[in-house]
Amino acid sequence: MGYVAFEDTRNRTQGPPQKRYVRTTANDAVTGAAPSRTGAVAARASAPADEAYFTIPENATLVGVTAMTSIIGRVPIDGRVTDPMQFKAIVGRENLAANGWELPDDLAGMIVTGVAIGDMALSCSEGKIRSATFVFNDGTIRTVSSRGRSGGGSGASGDLGFISDRHGNPCIMGKFVTNAPAYLTDIVGAKTLGVASQAFADAARLVTQRGDGSTTTQIMDTDRYVMGQAVSGATDEFTTWLLSRLKNSFDAVVTPAGHELVVHLDQELQIDKTVGARRIAHRTQTSPNTARGGFYGLE
Structure with missing residues (x-):
C-alpha cells in the first residue's frame, strides 16, 4: 500500500495546480507511475460533486401555502382508504425554520403534493405531504419524494410532513358530501x-x-x-x-382550491443541485427570461 502523486487542475484559474496523493497498491507506489487503476481513482477524486444550496430542516414551517387543487378527503371504510385523492399546493415566501431563522425567499414557488383522508365526524380532511419539487433559475429540477422515485430527486421513507390551516388545525375544514x-x-x-x-x-x-x-x-x-x-x-x-x-361509492370531505394552508415538515429536505440532473430546457435559450427562469403568475 502506498501513495501516487498527481496534479489537481480543477482550480487552475485560481492558482497553480496543486499536487495531491492518492492511495494505491504497493506495486503502483514503487513504480511511481499512475496505471489505469490509479487513474480511475484520480478521476473519481476530481469528479464534480453535488452542490448543496438549501436545507429545510425537520420541523420547519412553510407559511402562506396556497392550495392549487381542491382537497378531497375520502372517508375511510373499515379503517381503510382505497386510492386516496391527491392535492397540490404552492409554497409562499414566509417560511420559518427554528430559533427565529427564516428560510430563503428563493423557496417561494416550490410545489408540494400529497394525499388527503377525510373525517366524517368533524367534516374535515387530513393532508399528508408526499413530495416537493424545486426548480433552480437555470431550470435544474430537484424533487424530494417519499415515493422513492429516482431521476433528479431523492427518496425518503414515510411522509414528508402534513398540512394545517392558518390557525394551526391539522384537519382542514370542508363540506361533507355523501350519497x-x-x-x-x-x-x-x-x-x-x-x-x-x-x-x-x-x-x-x-x-x-x-x-x-x-x-x-x-x-x-x-x-x-x-x-x-x-x-x-x-x-x-x-x-x-x-x-x-x-x-364502489364513498363519502368525502371537499375543500375548494385556493384555501390558505401551512406545511409542517417531518423530514429534512435537502435542496441540492445534483450532477447531471434533468432540466426544464436542455437546449440553449435565446431569451434571457427563459434561460434564467421566472416566477410567472406567482406574484
Whole structure:
C-alpha cells in the first residue's frame, strides 16, 4: 500500500495546480507511475460533486401555502382508504425554520403534493405531504419524494410532513358530501316492495299439511301468484345492483382550491443541485427570461 502523486487542475484559474496523493497498491507506489487503476481513482477524486444550496430542516414551517387543487378527503371504510385523492399546493415566501431563522425567499414557488383522508365526524380532511419539487433559475429540477422515485430527486421513507390551516388545525375544514341517504332510500323502498310482492304471491297459494307431515301446495289464483313472484324477483335484482354500486361509492370531505394552508415538515429536505440532473430546457435559450427562469403568475 502506498501513495501516487498527481496534479489537481480543477482550480487552475485560481492558482497553480496543486499536487495531491492518492492511495494505491504497493506495486503502483514503487513504480511511481499512475496505471489505469490509479487513474480511475484520480478521476473519481476530481469528479464534480453535488452542490448543496438549501436545507429545510425537520420541523420547519412553510407559511402562506396556497392550495392549487381542491382537497378531497375520502372517508375511510373499515379503517381503510382505497386510492386516496391527491392535492397540490404552492409554497409562499414566509417560511420559518427554528430559533427565529427564516428560510430563503428563493423557496417561494416550490410545489408540494400529497394525499388527503377525510373525517366524517368533524367534516374535515387530513393532508399528508408526499413530495416537493424545486426548480433552480437555470431550470435544474430537484424533487424530494417519499415515493422513492429516482431521476433528479431523492427518496425518503414515510411522509414528508402534513398540512394545517392558518390557525394551526391539522384537519382542514370542508363540506361533507355523501350519497348515503339516496342509496338507503332506494334500498329500503326496494326491500319493502319485494316483501310485499312475496306476500301478495303467497296469498294466492293454499298450503295443506297432512297427518303424515307432508304438505301440498295449491295455486288458487295463478295470475296473482305470477304477478307477485315477478315483482319480487325484479326487486331482488334491483336491490343486488344497488348494493354492488354502494360498495364502489364513498363519502368525502371537499375543500375548494385556493384555501390558505401551512406545511409542517417531518423530514429534512435537502435542496441540492445534483450532477447531471434533468432540466426544464436542455437546449440553449435565446431569451434571457427563459434561460434564467421566472416566477410567472406567482406574484
